[in-house]
Amino acid sequence: MRSAAFARKRRGMTDSSNFDIIVLGAGAAGMMCAARAGQRGARVLLVDHNERPGRKILISGGGRCNFTNLHTAPDRFISANPHFAKSALSRYTPQDFLALVDRYGIAWHEKTLGQLFCDGSAVQIVDMLMAECDAGCVTRAFGRSVESVRHEGGQFALTVGGRRASAAKLVIASGGLSIPKLGATGLAYELARQFMLKVVEPRPALVPLTLGGDEVLFRDLSGVSSEVVAAAGKARFREAALFTHRGLSGPAILQASSYWRNGEAVTVDFLPDDDHELFVAEKRARPKVHFATALRGMLPERLAGTLASRLALEGELANLPDKRLRGAAQRLKHWAFTPNGSEGFAKAEVTVGGIATAGLSSKTMEAKTVPGLYAIGEAVDVTGWLGGYNFQWAWASGVAAGEAAST
Structure with missing residues (x-):
């Protein structure tokens, strides 16, 4: 391994630089x-x-970074090709990343459902990844936009912040469209199309859903939370749902939103x-x-009141036919909301869709038709569930x- 002193010397980019690999995007996948x-x-x-790397890492998990999930498995990822993620996930596991975290002495804890968080701050994860980059003498070019990318003579030639750089390998790790205030752009998709790679239409995922029409009254429940099973398509998630001033949120709804159309x-x-x-x-x-009283014993009071009103069941249970009571239970167990939209990429934690996996090698992440071009992380059409899965895909x-391009 090169010396730390040499690493420090190579952090800055010169006016014209030649490299073996250029990685676009200093997020989780790019730094790794x-x-x-x-x-x-x-x-x-x-x-x-x-100017700063890992901005999404820094805000994740309430600032503590939900950096992986112990229950990582390919069936917890969404992709046009559900098998694509198997190879990479099997070769670098949550235990592998946890070993790295432990090596840096970062304290962590398991919350629920296999979710691992830092005891301290997400800054520790970013610092760890940058220390790993320094150990590999990685040159940094932060605060500089990509102005052009060309591929000629087996080399990728880039103009970055007015300076030129070239390399035989180029890795697209610039993420998706989620949370634009942190700098998200469509660069990954622009480059994919430039090199004739297909893109699965990107859409917001892990995002709150909005309600309108007759369902707008549920907005009055803003702040009320209850454990539910939320389903979209064939996907079902048992966690908390939260009513907001715009509609529905909470872990169960965020999970379902990735499958919702x-x-x-x-x-x-x-x-x-x-x-x-x-x-x-x-x-x-x-x-x-009374029916409303019985329901209040099962659900938060404000929620029970609203649901009882919508069901239009009044009076003592003794005076209500069994058929109507069974019908009420059926409705409460299969309450259908039809969102009029979502809160969009501004509030989406990740992006569903991206560079189509059909054009990539599942082993190396290299484009099948453009030797030396790779795509990783959220830029690719692989999206994990809530709870650390997307970070594990990034790692x-x-x-x-990284291993394939440096071979």
């Missing part, structure tokens, strides 16, 4: 790729138009631990209890490309 390639002996340039319904089971006989059983046990795809 650059570090791995640099430590294997490649001369690497890491480019980002932001405009015009479709999201189905919510407000009583996931009960069956369709629950009100009939309650009627037998407490016949004089795994970054390692896959």
Whole structure:
């Protein structure tokens, strides 16, 4: 491994520089790729138009970075090719990243559902990744935009912030369109189209959904949360749902949003631990209890009141036919909301879609028709569930490309 002193000398980009690999994007995937390639002996340039690397890492997990998930598996990722992620994920696992975290002495804890967070700050993860880049003598070009990219004579020639750089290998790690205030751009898709790679239409994912029309009254429940099962298509998630001043959010809804398409319904089971006989059983046990009162014993009071009003069931349970009580339970367990949209890329944690996996090698992340061109992380049509899965894809795809490009 090169000396730390040499690493410090090579951090700045000169007016015209030749490299083995240029990595576009100093996010999770880009930093991991650059570090791995640099430590294997490649001369690497890491480019980002932001002045600081890892901006999405810094805000993730409430500032503590949900850096991986112990339950990572290919079926927890969305892609036009559900098998594509298997190779990279199997070769760089959550335990591999955890070993790196432990080596740097970063304290961590498991929250729920296999989600791992820093005890301290997400800054520790960014600092760790940059230390890994320094160990690989990676040259940095931060705060500089990519102005042009050409491919000729087996070399990629770039103009970056008015300076020229070239390399035989180019890695697209510039992410998707989510959270533009942090600098997200469509650069990955522009480059993909420039090199004749197909792009699966990008759309917001892990994003709050908005309600309108007759459902606008649910906005009055802003701040109310309840554990539910939310479903979109065939995907079902049991976690908390949160009503907001614009519609629906919370982990269960964010998860379902990745599978939701405009015009479709999201189905919510407000009583996931009960069956369709629950009100009939309650009627037998407490016949004089009013329906609304019974429901308030099962759900947050404001939510119960709104749902009872929509169901239009009034009076004591004893006076309500079993058929109507079963119908109410059926509705509460399959309550269909039809969102009129989402809060868009501004609030989306990630992007579904991206550079089509059909044009990439699942082992190396290299473009099949453009030797030396790679795509990794959120730029690719692979999107994980909420809870650290997207970071694990960033680490795994970054390692896959870093090792392949430096071979």
